Amino acid sequence: MDTRLDLVFSALADPTRRAILTMLLEDDMAVTDVALPFDMSLAAISKHLTILGKAGLISQEKRGRVKWCKLEPDALRDASIWMQSFGQFEAVNLDAFEAFLDQELS
Amino acid sequence: MDTRLDLVFSALADPTRRAILTMLLEDDMAVTDVALPFDMSLAAISKHLTILGKAGLISQEKRGRVKWCKLEPDALRDASIWMQSFGQFEAVNLDAFEAFLDQELS
DNA sequence: TTGATATTTAACCATTTGGTTGACGTTTTG
DNA sequence: CAAAACGTCAACCAAATGGTTAAATATCAA
Secondary structure, three states: OOOOHHHHHHHHHHHHHHHHHHHHHHHEEHHHHHHHHOOOOOHHHEEEEEEHOOOEEOOOOOOEEEEEEOOOOHHHHHHHHHHOOOOOOOOOHHHHHHHHHHHOOO | OOOOHHHHHHHHHOOOOOOHHHHHHOEEEEHHHOOOOOOOOOOHHHHHHHHHHHHHEEEEEEEEOOOEEEOOOOOHHHHHHHHHHHHHHHOOOOHHHHHHHHHHOO
């Protein structure tokens, strides 16, 4: 019986899934388009999206034959709060965020 | 080749390991004492501590026959930044975000 | 020195994970 | 209608994960 926190952290533990979330930061996307930049089958991406969905990190809505994926950043809140309890982290460092984005997108 | 972020998030994905970190929030502990509240062998706890150590979330120092475990909250910083960024900039598109960054950094 | 305490290592096991391919059901398009 | 596009499902596979027990290695105490 996984808790929500288990699901969120293990979803985030995979670099492909983090890359997907980063892509969705920009805009909602169809499954096929999400899969495009990855050297991996569509079925594999579909599985990753299911995992992200079960963790609550994205939602998926089917319109016609296209299934749209949408980031649900609220799901990160509990996990973020959990982590902050461990440290006196300063407010988000934007330089660091930019550096991470670059890294994730490369 | 795991990145640091992979290691941190997958370390956090296990409830036993999160519980260990919570215990260490209070004080440094010996391995045996860490293991005490868990219904699990000492060897299993030892493995969990190794995983936490490789993620940089704890450090271990041996004094005599006792190995002390110490929380290293700095390791959470990058992961925390990564997560907070999603929560904070949910609706942003990258163009707007970059414009915001330019303004912020000038 | 002998024995107890602290911890890791090795071998093993079941389950989960992350990937593949191919077949399948829908929806759109020609 | 027939064909293409979108996405999932099922079966399979190798590797990783999380646990076990038993043996091994240090260190401390009597």
